[in-house]
Amino acid sequence: MTTKPFLAAILSSTALLASCGSPTGGETTAQSTPAPTMGNTTATPMGEPQVTAFGTYDEPWAAAFAPGTSMLFITEKPGTMKFIDTETRRTGTVTGLPRVDYGGQGGLGEIAFLDSQRAATVGSRTIYLSWVEAGDSDTRGAVVGRGTLNCGTEDASCKIEGLETIWRQTPKVTGRGHYSHRIVFSPDERYMFVSSGERQKGTPAQDTSNTLGTIVRLNLDGTAAAGNPLAAQGSPSDQIWSWGHRNILAMDFDAEGRLWEIEHGPAGGDELNLVQKGGNYGWPTRSFGDEYNGTPIPDHTADDGFIKPVIDWTPVIASGNFFIYDGDLFAPWRGQGIIAGLKTQALIRIAFDGDTAREVGRVPMGERIRQVVQGPDGAIWALEDGEGGRLLKLTPG
Numbered sequence: 482m483t484t485k486p487f488l489a490a491i492l493s494s495t496a497l498l499a500s501c502g503s504p505t506g507g508e509t510t511a512q513s514t515p516a517p518t519m520g521n522t523t524a525t526p527m528g529e530p531q532v533t534a535f536g537t538y539d540e541p542w543a544a545a546f547a548p549g550t551s552m553l554f555i556t557e558k559p560g561t562m563k564f565i566d567t568e569t570r571r572t573g574t575v576t577g578l579p580r581v582d583y584g585g586q587g588g589l590g591e592i593a594f595l596d597s598q599r600a601a602t603v604g605s606r607t608i609y610l611s612w613v614e615a616g617d618s619d620t621r622g623a624v625v626g627r628g629t630l631n632c633g634t635e636d637a638s639c640k641i642e643g644l645e646t647i648w649r650q651t652p653k654v655t656g657r658g659h660y661s662h663r664i665v666f667s668p669d670e671r672y673m674f675v676s677s678g679e680r681q682k683g684t685p686a687q688d689t690s691n692t693l694g695t696i697v698r699l700n701l702d703g704t705a706a707a708g709n710p711l712a713a714q715g716s717p718s719d720q721i722w723s724w725g726h727r728n729i730l731a732m733d734f735d736a737e738g739r740l741w742e743i744e745h746g747p748a749g750g751d752e753l754n755l756v757q758k759g760g761n762y763g764w765p766t767r768s769f770g771d772e773y774n775g776t777p778i779p780d781h782t783a784d785d786g787f788i789k790p791v792i793d794w795t796p797v798i799a800s801g802n803f804f805i806y807d808g809d810l811f812a813p814w815r816g817q818g819i820i821a822g823l824k825t826q827a828l829i830r831i832a833f834d835g836d837t838a839r840e841v842g843r844v845p846m847g848e849r850i851r852q853v854v855q856g857p858d859g860a861i862w863a864l865e866d867g868e869g870g871r872l873l874k875l876t877p878g
Contacts, residue, residue: 530811530844530861535872536572538563541864543802544852544872545592547606549599551857552632554639555864555872556610558588564632564639565872567856577628577641579612582621585657587613590623593664595701603632608641611662611675616653623650623662625675625703647703651692651717654680659728659745663802668738672706673699674722676729676742683765686725689718694764696729696742696756698722710759725762725787731803731820732756735833743803743820746770747778749795753818754788755836763787769795791838792831799824801851801866805833808859810877817841821850823866828853828875846873 540558547554551568554575560583562575581589591611598606608630615621628644650660661678679686679694686694689711697720698706711718731743740756750770754762767787768778781789801821806814818838820829828844849866856862861875 529878530875531878532846533874533876535565535567535570535874537869537871538864539868539870540588541851541866541870541872542589543591544854544862544864545594546854546857547603547630548594548596549601549857550603552603553854553856553862553872554592556589556592558590559583560589560612562589562592567862567874571637573637573639575630575639575641577644579610579614579626579644579646581612582615583613587621587623587657587660590660590662591625591664593666595666595670597670602634603630603639604634605629605631609664609673610641610644611664613660613662614646614649614653619655620653621655621657622653622680623660623677624648625662625664625673627701627703648675648697648699648720650677650680654682654693656681661726661729661744663730663732665732665734665740666701668734670701673701673703674732674740675699676726676732678728679726679764686727686764687761687766689714689721689724692717692720694726695721695724696726696732722758723756723760723762725760725764725766727764727768731800733803733805733818735805736807736816739836741805741818741833741838743800745799746793746795746797748773748775749797750778751794751797751800752790753792753831753838754790757788760788761786762790769793770797791836792840797824798822798829800829801849802853804853804855806855806861808855810859811861819853819855819861821853821863822846823849823851826850828861828863844875 542556542558544555554564556562560581565572589612593609610626614624624646625648626644626646628641632639658681659678661676663676665674675697677692677695700706705719711721728745729742747770750768767781803818803820818831830842831838832841851866852864854862863873865871
């Protein structure tokens, strides 16, 4: 473990605003710098977060604390899951994982727990995962599974038992991008929302007979929830909550119960959206970005019939994920969205005001950031992208 000064001097403002110029939208992994060696705690300038490294991971993709504990679980895209007790620094590997179709943007994805199962030890509790599953004829798609995570108290062992697939992205298609497959639960934990990317196919996002380019609203067992806007159309349309999306890698509910999402645009046009029941967000018919080959895409207009982004970014930020901070350690940030920036190599802060929002600051990190989560004590934990991606803890300096 190493503690080091904050990285603000590493990046210039020009580097922070670098545009994403490839069809991956900034999502492909990149090599991280070597992990730091053991060292002493170093004081940082007043007002700058202190950054402490806690080890490295192989293409980390998602992370979540088991509610009520100091145990952080981390998925690695090739198909493994690790854990670290952030108080004792005990580490281990989780067994009982599914076989994943690894390649491109696909592999093992999201991890999610129910806050209602909060307890002082991990013990035995429900765990939700997403991953990419192979189909026939070189096709693949995202799936969500549910199982029971059992962790021993005397040894460094954790195992997922009874894992079953409860939802599948429909249809499976060729290609290895834009799975999305983020998971978030409604504040009352009655529903599970899953982002389903349009798989780099574009037009399915405007076709509500499939779930590509949508956010689906499900019961906790993966079945379509009652009251969805297209329920009368039957399966799989009855799963859909909103559509016209591209590649959603960030979702969270605010304190008022509003669902926000951030999605990757093409060459420009990353979006923060307030998710509405039955909302059509316009992709690929409208975007504030252009195609990667330079072909213009019509911008949103007041009368186009689509829901407009609350914030759009050009150059792109290429979000990894985001969460809305509700801790005390960074008290001035309470209620703000904290975004993991891949292309920007920064944490991006956004402030909400009812149904509106604005960017209010960036914290340079010097590497692509794949995931950010809030720790039990209000510290912010960040995962660097790529092979050897470091786990970093941010605390006030």
